[in-house]
Amino acid sequence: MIRTKKQGLLMVLSGPSGSGKNTVCDIAKKAMPNIWESISMTSRKPRRGEEDGKDYYFVSEEEFEENIKEGKMLEYAKFAGNYYGTPRDSVKKMLDSGKDVLLVIEIQGALQIKEKVPQALFIFLLPPSMKELKRRLRLRKTETEEKLMERFETAYKEINELPKYNYVIVNDKAEEAALKLEAIVNAEKCRVDRIEEVFLDTDEEKLHEELVDKDLVNKPLDL
Numbered sequence: 001m002i003r004t005k006k007q008g009l010l011m012v013l014s015g016p017s018g019s020g021k022n023t024v025c026d027i028a029k030k031a032m033p034n035i036w037e038s039i040s041m042t043s044r045k046p047r048r049g050e051e052d053g054k055d056y057y058f059v060s061e062e063e064f065e066e067n068i069k070e071g072k073m074l075e076y077a078k079f080a081g082n083y084y085g086t087p088r089d090s091v092k093k094m095l096d097s098g099k100d101v102l103l104v105i106e107i108q109g110a111l112q113i114k115e116k117v118p119q120a121l122f123i124f125l126l127p128p129s130m131k132e133l134k135r136r137l138r139l140r141k142t143e144t145e146e147k148l149m150e151r152f153e154t155a156y157k158e159i160n161e162l163p164k165y166n167y168v169i170v171n172d173k174a175e176e177a178a179l180k181l182e183a184i185v186n187a188e189k190c191r192v193d194r195i196e197e198v199f200l201d202t203d204e205e206k207l208h209e210e211l212v213d214k215d216l217v218n219k220p221l222d223l
């Protein structure tokens with residue numbers, strides 16, 4: 001009786017550095033193969049083990065600014081002294097092909113998406129405590145102590161923005177947090193505002209055609 005949108009769901013996941021966004025997403029993506037995670041562009045230098053085109057598109061600050069000027073970024077922000085941003089074209093292509101698109105981005109970028117696409121789904125990942133967040137950041141050994149404290153202070157600021165999101169998940173155990181993420185995505189796919197078409201199929205439905213409101217449709221996202 002109804003057809004839901006072919007266009008995929010746009011999802012934004014934020015959370016302080018060290019909240020476990022990547023671990024949780026990697027687990028959830030295995031269970032939900034229709035999710036495509038956008039590859040961001042950054043002017044940050046690659047960490048050991050990170051690959052260009054897989055973890056990020058690593059570019060110089062000048063190249064990043066060129067992309068901004070040319071209108072190629074769906075959103076971007078400066079975080080801990082480096083540019084980070086989402087290339088627009090690949091996101092649009094994936095959404096139009098029916099993939100659910102996940103952006104794992106910090107809060108300033110998330111708020112730009114909210115401005116452009118208020119129908120997107122906004123999820124915030126919290127660590128179980130600030131003490132645990134500090135412990136996880138130290139364990140990663142990817143930053144100097146000074147950079148680490150900067151990220152820790154930013155985490156407090158980011159958590160203050162929590163009310164701007166639709167859902168919050170506390171990441172105590174990554175597997176449980178990933179299950180919650182899956183549940184949220186599944187619920188979201190059942191929302192009435194994803195109905196694209198109401199159609200009459202069987203003889204029984206056609207018999208009572210005048211009783212059906214066929215205007216119950218929703219427009220696709222405009223990026």
Ligand code: 5GP
Binds near residue numbers: 017021084104105108
């Ligand atoms: P990291 O340097 O730890 O890889 O990332 C730092 C922060 O930048 C994280 O909170 C991460 O989610 C965020 N980030 C990664 N890609 C993007 C992006 O494309 N746009 C924005 N706004 N933030 C991003």
